[in-house]
Amino acid sequence: MIVASTSTVHGSAYLEYLLPALENFFRDVKTITFIPYARPGGITHDRYTEIAAKGLASLGKKVVGLHTFDDPVEGLNNAEAVFTGGGNTFLLVHALYKTGVMPVLRERVFDGLPYLGSSAGSNITGLSMQTTNDMPIIYPPSFKTLGALPFNINPHYLDPVKGSTHMGETRETRIKEFHQLNAIPVVGLREGSWLEVKGEVITLGGTLTARVFLQGKEPFEIETGSELHLE
């Protein structure tokens, strides 16, 4: 898996910063199945799939939207590789359960299906979607997600803004509140960072450090290029 904080870094095109890593990652794949359910800004599934196809165009792969299959579960079962785009995590998780895709995607990812996620698509690789930053615009049947990582992701991780006068909670405070009720570790991925997951080995990619939150402990940073060991 490649689990990216964001699809786009400021000042560059959609997926552009990830293309060198993706070229290698998708090298044995002809077709990438795109899951457009998170619908950022409410755009259509078709439009979102077009954007994904354009972003991946330089790789020379065919990109097919999962929504174009009469039976999305069958579409997924025949997929060579999957990319789940960002948007609203509640909407994404709701759709994955409603279509019956969630358990099948879990099975296929555990069987080694190449999986790329960005933002909401990365959120769902963790044990639950409970460290999303998104608004609960729809009520999903569960907050449980793929559990393909032994922790949760907080994408678009933001450090506290020094001198801010805003009284809303910082990201770190929100994750601390999560840890009052849940023991699941959380990895805060800053924009431009991603995790590369090969079997049990998880490596931090990109140029930045990532912030790790364990229940009842002080958060700490991990260096890019290093393997994650959370125990």
Added chain:
Amino acid sequence: MIVASTSTVHGSAYLEYLLPALENFFRDVKTITFIPYARPGGITHDRYTEIAAKGLASLGKKVVGLHTFDDPVEGLNNAEAVFTGGGNTFLLVHALYKTGVMPVLRERVFDGLPYLGSSAGSNITGLSMQTTNDMPIIYPPSFKTLGALPFNINPHYLDPVKGSTHMGETRETRIKEFHQLNAIPVVGLREGSWLEVKGEVITLGGTLTARVFLQGKEPFEIETGSELHLE
């Protein structure tokens, strides 16, 4: 009701900016029942009730935590006035359903019980909690809330930051995504603003304008001191 964006504005003490309005609002009340379930930063119910009591001390009222009653529903039924503090809206709504307080609070508010909410405590006065900014740290049985307002509240409303390089969604984008799926109007209350609700009349308090979002329309501002008419 007084429905406040935040308990605290930058550079002033807890509830301080609201005290002039609260003095009048609670003038006929001896005891205020405090609902501490949202537990900001995971503090205890006792500690949170102490903070609320201190914030309200200058009003000369007794403040009692709803958690101190063996039967919170009975505690609520005997309440003269209620203040629900901020924190995590998912946790608050989960607790209100688990304790059976939600339907009783709805009934009592509709019967005219003086109700003060801040942040999460304001969120729940709307039709649903779906325009909260909080992290889904616990799975509530429903997103439906008191419905004591014919719209939803987005507390701590933040305008887009000009020149920001962060790629996460702005507040306005999130509310737009909400409106892709829901017709409920949303009032974005900036920190320092509150709504004063007397029967059918809803007036904006504080020094700032508030931003109103209607499905499929351009958002607009309403002036402080003016009545809300959303149709």
